Amino acid sequence: xxxxxxxxxxxxxxxxxxxxxxxxxxxxxxxxxxxxxxxxxxxxxxxxxxxxxxxxxxxxxxxxxxxxxxxxxxxxxxxxxxxxxxxxxxxxxxxxxxxxxxxxxxxxxxxxxxxxxxxxxxxxxxxxxxxxxxxxxxxxxxxxxxxxxxxxxxxxxxxxxxxxxxxxxxxxxxxxxxxxxxxxxxxxxxxxxxxxxxxxxxxxxxxxxxxxxxxxxxxxxxxxxxxxxxxxxxxxxxxxxxxxxxxxxxxxxxxxxxxxxxxxxxxxxxxxxxxxxxxxxxxxxxxxxxxxxxxxxxxxxxxxxxxxxxxxxxxxxxxxxxxxxxxxxxxxxxxxxxxxxxxxxxxxxxxxxxxxxxxxxxxxxxxxxxxxxxxxxxxxxxxxxxxxxxxxxxxxxxxxxxxxxxxxxxxxxxxxxxxxxxxxxxxxxxxxxxxxxxxxxxxxxxxxxxxxxxxxxxxxxxxxxxxxxxxxxxxxxxxxxxxxxxxxxxxxxxxxxxxxxxxxxxxxxxxxxxxxxxxxxxxxxxxxxxxxxxxxxxxxxxxxxxxxxxxxxxxxxxxxxxxxxxxxxxxxxxxxxxxxxxxxxxxxxxxxxxxxxxxxxxxxxxxxxxxxxxxxxxxxxxxxxxxxxxxxxxxxxxxxxxxxxxxxxxxxxxxxxxxxxxxxxxxxxxxxxxxxxxxxxxxxxxxxxxxxxxxxxxxxxxxxxxxxxxxxxxxxxxxxxxxxxx
Numbered sequence: 001x002x003x004x005x006x007x008x009x010x011x012x013x014x015x016x017x018x019x020x021x022x023x024x025x026x027x028x029x030x031x032x033x034x035x036x037x038x039x040x041x042x043x044x045x046x047x048x049x050x051x052x053x054x055x056x057x058x059x060x061x062x063x064x065x066x067x068x069x070x071x072x073x074x075x076x077x078x079x080x081x082x083x084x085x086x087x088x089x090x091x092x093x094x095x096x097x098x099x100x101x102x103x104x105x106x107x108x109x110x111x112x113x114x115x116x117x118x119x120x121x122x123x124x125x126x127x128x129x130x131x132x133x134x135x136x137x138x139x140x141x142x143x144x145x146x147x148x149x150x151x152x153x154x155x156x157x158x159x160x161x162x163x164x165x166x167x168x169x170x171x172x173x174x175x176x177x178x179x180x181x182x183x184x185x186x187x188x189x190x191x192x193x194x195x196x197x198x199x200x201x202x203x204x205x206x207x208x209x210x211x212x213x214x215x216x217x218x219x220x221x222x223x224x225x226x227x228x229x230x231x232x233x234x235x236x237x238x239x240x241x242x243x244x245x246x247x248x249x250x251x252x253x254x255x256x257x258x259x260x261x262x263x264x265x266x267x268x269x270x271x272x273x274x275x276x277x278x279x280x281x282x283x284x285x286x287x288x289x290x291x292x293x294x295x296x297x298x299x300x301x302x303x304x305x306x307x308x309x310x311x312x313x314x315x316x317x318x319x320x321x322x323x324x325x326x327x328x329x330x331x332x333x334x335x336x337x338x339x340x341x342x343x344x345x346x347x348x349x350x351x352x353x354x355x356x357x358x359x360x361x362x363x364x365x366x367x368x369x370x371x372x373x374x375x376x377x378x379x380x381x382x383x384x385x386x387x388x389x390x391x392x393x394x395x396x397x398x399x400x401x402x403x404x405x406x407x408x409x410x411x412x413x414x415x416x417x418x419x420x421x422x423x424x425x426x427x428x429x430x431x432x433x434x435x436x437x438x439x440x441x442x443x444x445x446x447x448x449x450x451x452x453x454x455x456x457x458x459x460x461x462x463x464x465x466x467x468x469x470x471x472x473x474x475x476x477x478x479x480x481x482x483x484x485x486x487x488x489x490x491x492x493x494x495x496x497x498x499x500x501x502x503x504x505x506x507x508x509x510x511x512x513x514x515x516x517x518x519x520x521x522x523x524x525x526x527x528x529x530x531x532x533x534x535x536x537x538x539x540x541x542x543x544x545x546x547x548x549x550x551x552x553x554x555x556x557x558x559x560x561x562x563x564x565x566x567x568x569x570x571x572x573x574x575x576x577x578x579x580x581x582x583x584x585x586x587x588x589x590x591x592x593x594x595x596x597x598x599x600x601x602x603x604x605x606x607x608x609x610x611x612x613x614x615x616x617x618x619x620x621x622x623x624x625x626x627x628x629x630x631x632x633x634x635x636x637x638x639x640x641x642x643x644x645x646x647x648x649x650x651x652x653x654x655x656x657x658x659x660x661x662x663x664x665x666x667x668x669x670x671x672x673x674x675x676x677x678x679x680x681x682x683x684x685x686x687x688x689x690x691x692x693x694x695x696x697x698x699x700x701x702x703x704x705x706x707x708x709x710x711x712x713x714x715x716x717x718x719x720x721x722x723x724x725x726x
Contacts, residue, residue, distance in 0.1 A: 005281045006055060008224075009247060009260035014047065014059040016040045022259040023074035023119070023169065026054075026233040026244040027103065030316050030360060031293065031403030033233070034103045035244075035261070036063070036086075039072040046075050046088065048104060054236050054263070054285045063105030068096060074169065074229065077103060078122040079377060080130060080148040082356025087120035087132070087151075095120045095134065097151060116153055117141065119229070123172040123204060126379045128352025131204045133181070135168035140183050142205045148354060160198045160208040164632045164656055169195070169229035172204060173241070174380075179204050180273055182216065182243070184228040185632070185655075189254045191225040191591065192626030192635045192655065194218035195245060199271045199443070212441060212498075212700060213425065213531070215655070217245060217264075217277050220624045221592035224279040226250050232266065235285040237407035238312040238364065240414060241266040242285065243275050252564060254628050267415050269427045271443030276424030280462050283419050283516075290393075291405035302327070302394030303404060309389040310413055313365040313406035317399040319357055324398030328365045329391040333374070335361065341381070351376055360402060365393075368410040419460035419516060422467065423536055428529035431455040431521075438474070440530030442500045446474070447530075449482075449523040457519045457532070464514040466537040468506070468595065468703050474528035475503040475699070483522040484510060494682035496699035502530060503699040506597070506681065509537045535703055538587075538594045545586050545707075546721035549574035549606075558591075559584040560627040568709075574606040574717030576616065577710075585625060586723070587706030593623060595704040598726035600678040607671045609645045609715040616709070616716035617642045618677045619653075620684075623705035633657070637702055639684045641677045643716065648675075650686055650694045652702070660684070660696035672719065680726045 015021050016039070023038040035049040035057055046064040049057040064072075064086070071091035078085050086098040086107050095118075097111035117134040122145070124130050130145035134155075139162030141155040161167055163185025170183045179200040186192045195217040200207040217227040226248035235242050243266050249257040264275045264282070290305040292298050307313060307328070315326045317335075325334045332344040337358070339351040355361065355376055364375040367388060374382040393406050416434060420426040428447035429437055433455055440446030449455060461467075469489070473480055475497035481490050484507065491505035512519075512534075521529075545553050549570045560583055561567025567582035568575065576582070587594030601620050622638035634640075634653040639660075642649040645667040650660045667673070676687040685695040707723055 004284050006284045007281045008262040008264070008279055010057065010263060012049060012057055012059070012261060016047070017258070019258045019260070021261050022246050023229040024244050024246055024261050025074065025076045025231045027077050028233055029079055029103050030362070031291065031314065031405060034077065036075045036077060038074055039069055041071045041091070044070045046072055046107070053287060054242070060104055063100070064098060064107040066109055068109055074119045076121050076171075076231070078124060080122070080124050081354045082359030083148065085122060085148055087122060089118040089120065092118050095151070097149065099149065110149060111151075114151055114153055116143070116155065119168045119170065121171045124354065124378065125174065125204050126381070128354040128379065129204075130354075131172070133170040133172060135166065135170065137166055138162060139167050140170040140181060156205070158198070158205070158208050160210050163196060171231050173232050175268055177201065178271060179208070181208060182230055182232065184230065186626070186635065187628045187631040188228070188248070189250060189256050190626045190628030190631045190635070191220040191250050192218065192624065192631060193226040193228040193248065194655070195228055195230045195243070197273055199273075201271075211272055211443070213272070213274065216243065216273070216275055218624055219277050220626050222589065224277060225591070227262070227277055236288060237286045237409050237414070238288065238314050238405070239366065239407060239409045239411070240286065241268070265418060267418070267427065267430060268412055269429055269444050272427065272441070274425065274427065276421035276426070278421045278460070282421065282460055286407070286409075286414070288405040288407045291403065292401065293403055295401045298394060298401065298404070301396060301401075302392040303406070306392050307390045307406045308408050310368045310410050311390060311406045311408055312410045313393045315363045315365070315393065315395065315404050316402035317361055317363070317395060318359070318402070319361070319398060320400050321398035325396035326363050326394070326399065327396055328393050329367060329388040331388065332396060333363065347382060349381060351381065352379060366410045368413050371411065373411070417458060419458050422459050422461045422512065422534045425531055425533045426457070428455070428471070428532055431457045438528050439500070440472070440528070441502055444530065446528045448526065448528055449521065450526045451523055454520050454522040457521070458516065459512070459519050460516050461512045461514055464512065466509045467512055467534045468537045468597065469508060469510050470504055470506045470533040470703050472502050472504045472530040472700065475501045480505055480527050481524045482507065482527070483524070485520055492681065494697060494699055494701065496682065496697040498699050504533070504701055506703065510534070533703060536595045537704065538596060540596045540599060540725060542722070542724045543586070544722040546575045546718045549717065549719055551575060553586060557584050557586050562629055568711065571714070571717060573608040573715050574719045575721070576714070576717030577712060581710070581712045583627065583708060583710035585622065585706055585708040593625070593706030595623070596621070596706060597704045598680045599707070600676050600724050600726050601707050601721070602676045602724065603674070603721045604719040605643060605673045605675065606717050606719050607645070607667045607673055608669055609667065611713050611715070612645065614713040614715045615642055615644050616711045616718070619708040619710075620677050620679050621702045621705035622708050623702070625708065638705060638708070639677070639679060639702065641675070641686050643673070643675070648686060648693060650684060650696055652698065660698070661694040663694060678726060
């Protein structure tokens with residue numbers, strides 16, 4: 001592995017069964033990283049791997065061997081009140097709470113089985129209060145913790161977290177006063193297993209909402225799929241956040257083969273967090289500028305290198321006397337064993353009661369553009385605007401040093417220069433030479449680009465080729481003209497807007513090389529850009545798919561369902577589900593489709609419904625489809641047309657379903673219905689023999705995809721199906 005480039009999945013030794021690591025949890029403590037995962041289903045013990053750079057992980061061994069940890073699901077560890085607290089689910093049934101004096105154990109069980117759900121996670125708020133989160137059928141549930149060693153079995157559901165199915169793998173982090181709750185949904189054995197998030201400004205247990213792009217990780221392609229059960233961790237630079245998750249390998253019969261460790265960079269923009277899954281080489285986590293461990297290389301208690309005006313520092317100490325001090329930017333912070341703290345600039349206060357002054361104390365200092373943020377053991381206790389700049393980092397009297405270090409980034413200052421993986425989406429405000437911002441999606445910053453200004457974005461492109469380019473901009477009636485890499489590109493208005501006056505406009509295709517490169521955007525008139533989307537683009541070719549009720553695609557129609565490739569075939573009503581339900585996709589490879597934009601899907605449907613619930617559907621601009629008998633119903637990104645004996649519905653599916661338009665019909669048994677599902681730009685329509693039936697203009701349209709069909713119950717089938725250019 002190159003020292004400056006890494007690639008998912010991460011190589012590890014001593015995995016369960018030689019290859020399995022599921023539900024990974026990564027914790028940073030005292031300048032090191034500790035990785036835990038779910039245990040073997042029939043063997044006791046919880047394993048741990050240790051890293052100093054979040055690149056190379058060394059196997060440590062077992063941190064717990066208690067018989068009650070047989071099949072221990074998703075162990076997570078929190079440092080609180082001077083101890084390390086682990087929660088884990090025994091064989092996926094309830095929870096145990098364990099305690100240790102070290103992240104390396106030995107962890108001892110200190111509770112009875114709590115009997116509440118699986119996938120527990122502990123969050124400690126700035127006021128010292130602790131919260132426990134876990135999975136459920138209604139969404140993530142939250143419990144109060146009266147003290148670090150006790151979980152109240154009473155709970156309430158966080159409704160915004162529900163993913164339409166069993167919802168699991170929660171974790172809460174707090175950043176800039178916002179609570180970000182990540183979770184995982186869909187069936188663990190389907191390719192569409194994915195990570196989402198909600199955000200709250202009101203509290204750890206309330207006020208959560210989901211943003212438009214609330215899905216963090218989702219891929220279904222052959223080389224990378226079933227991404228889920230994540231944790232988040234600050235990286236070696238002490239500021240950049242990373243998402244840690246497993247990818248699974250799912251067989252054709254939805255059987256999980258093995259899981260492996262993956263790590264990707266996280267970005268934050270107000271209420272929004274985002275990432276893009278990478279299965280190609282990416283930049284390795286950036287390391288600190290200067291570090292000391294246990295006092296080594298300190299000069300009079302100070303690091304030999306001074307920090308610049310923007311920096312993040314960690315100072316880990318143990319008090320040897322009644323008071324001890326740490327210093328940064330010419331400021332002295334004095335800490336007492338009574339938890340009282342005083343800054344030499346005049347501020348003072350008392351740490352929360354869960355700060356154990358007889359154990360390791362972590363002081364984190366963040367300074368950027370004069371904004372000083374101080375945290376103790378991960379809890380923020382001071383935020384103020386100052387005139388401070390850089391300076392020496394270290395300790396004064398009364399302290400025993402452990403890890404001390406700093407980096408030259410703070411408060412997300414590295415987001416602009418960091419690589420943006422392609423294919424993927426990223427925020428326009430995260431480019432170099434960005435200065436002026438405006439409100440984009442509610443709670444997020446958009447970028448204002450004025451005439452003559454140029455913004456540059458560092459890209460890391462999977463493979464060379466053609467990519468669709470779209471951007472979410474402030475809605476208007478005028479076209480948007482931009483220079484992208486020096487080429488003029490014009491996007492027409494959608495004619496629609498969201499409640500916060502945003503619309504996603506399509507600019508065309510760009511040619512990108514593989515690997516790391518720069519993309520520039522310049523404006524001819526002032527434009528406000530929120531998000532930028534780059535996804536693969538494929539050339540379109542018209543084709544006949546079904547004729548006279550038979551598949552005539554020459555093997556290019558990919559059928560999935562509980563009978564695998566036999567889930568759809570010709571029956572008395574034409575091409576339809578073999579038994580109960582089936583679906584089929586045309587364009588691209590079996591599990592990952594073509595990226596077509598404007599096209600029309602023409603069909604003749606034979607109408608012989610045998611039950612009121614019989615339904616036949618067609619899909620256009622479909623992407624990231626998945627199938628499992630127990631997954632969410634709308635497991636794809638697509639525009640869908642559903643036909644039953646009494647209605648036609650036009651819907652948008654994004655692993656949920658939104659009805660865009662509908663109309664009643666009267667279906668005569670034995671008749672035929674000629675329909676066209678069409679998409680052009682932001683307009684989606686359904687046409688019949690006599691003209692337009694349904695239409696909708698989408699302000700945030702899906703960019704591209706392939707076509708597909710599905711059928712359920714009996715009696716509705718396709719006589720013909722073909723695709724043409726719009």
